[in-house]
Amino acid sequence: DQQVKQNSPSLSVQEGRISILNCDYTNSMFDYFLWYKKYPAEGPTFLISISSIKDKNEDGRFTVFLNKSAKHLSLHIVPSQPGDSAVYFCAASALYGGTSYGKLTFGQGTILTVHP
Amino acid sequence: DSGVTQTPKHLITATGQRVTLRCSPRSGDLSVYWYQQSLDQGLQFLIQYYNGEERAKGNILERFSAQQFPDLHSELNLSSLELGDSALYFCASSGAGGHINEQFFGPGTRLTVL
Numbered sequence: 001d002q003q004v005k006q007n008s009p010s011l012s013v014q015e016g017r018i019s020i021l022n023c024d025y026t027n028s029m030f031d032y033f034l035w036y037k038k039y040p041a042e043g044p045t046f047l048i049s050i051s052s053i054k055d056k057n058e059d060g061r062f063t064v065f066l067n068k069s070a071k072h073l074s075l076h077i078v079p080s081q082p083g084d085s086a087v088y089f090c091a092a093s094a095l096y097g098g099t100s101y102g103k104l105t106f107g108q109g110t111i112l113t114v115h116p
Numbered sequence: 117d118s119g120v121t122q123t124p125k126h127l128i129t130a131t132g133q134r135v136t137l138r139c140s141p142r143s144g145d146l147s148v149y150w151y152q153q154s155l156d157q158g159l160q161f162l163i164q165y166y167n168g169e170e171r172a173k174g175n176i177l178e179r180f181s182a183q184q185f186p187d188l189h190s191e192l193n194l195s196s197l198e199l200g201d202s203a204l205y206f207c208a209s210s211g212a213g214g215h216i217n218e219q220f221f222g223p224g225t226r227l228t229v230l
Binding site: 041049093108 | 118120147149151158159160161164166171172174206208210217218219220221222223224
């Protein structure tokens with residue numbers, strides 16, 4: 001049962017254009033969402049996050065949008081740069097009984113390639 | 117550099133053996149998490165410790181165990197190893213500032229079971 005899904009295994013964009021990575025989830029208990037970037041042979045690097053009480057969070061070139069009714073989130077990178085080429089994972093966590101458990105549930109990842 | 121360190125970087129062993137993976141969290145972080153990344157399963161949560169106590173458990177096999185020590189470093193013990201245990205094992209930590217769920221990952225330990 002995959003509770004977090006990234007349906008696009010790969011995405012290719014031109015340098016300077018917008019990259020949009022998508023993520024869907026099924027568990028309505030999820031209340032915090034994160035995006036991580038991962039290079040080969042390295043651990044995931046935290047990029048940006050959003051709480052379920054918001055619908056948008058922006059940090060420099062990165063913006064995450066959350067649509068709770070559709071159980072969908074997306075990461076926008078503008079403008080895209082060749083150095084952004086990596087695997088991007090979305091992750092979600094849930095609050096149980098007032099105690100925040102840290103378990104992150106990850107999607108399968110999307111390989112982003114930004115061409116010069 | 118996330119501030120999370122993991123040793124060793126690579127580990128090659130045989131089926132039936134036991135190994136220990138070590139993790140040092142970022143300074144000030146009280147929570148440590150272990151994840152397994154295999155080719156067909158993606159990143160899977162194994163277990164979380166908070167200030168020395170087990171906080172949450174995921175799909176961790178009974179052959180696997182973990183602990184967090186008073187100095188907050190953590191060890192993941194894998195025993196009776198099988199070929200299918202070959203994977204990348206990541207440690208993450210959180211807590212010092214920021215949201216509790218903003219986890220910072222170490223570089224991982226690549227385990228190969230032959």
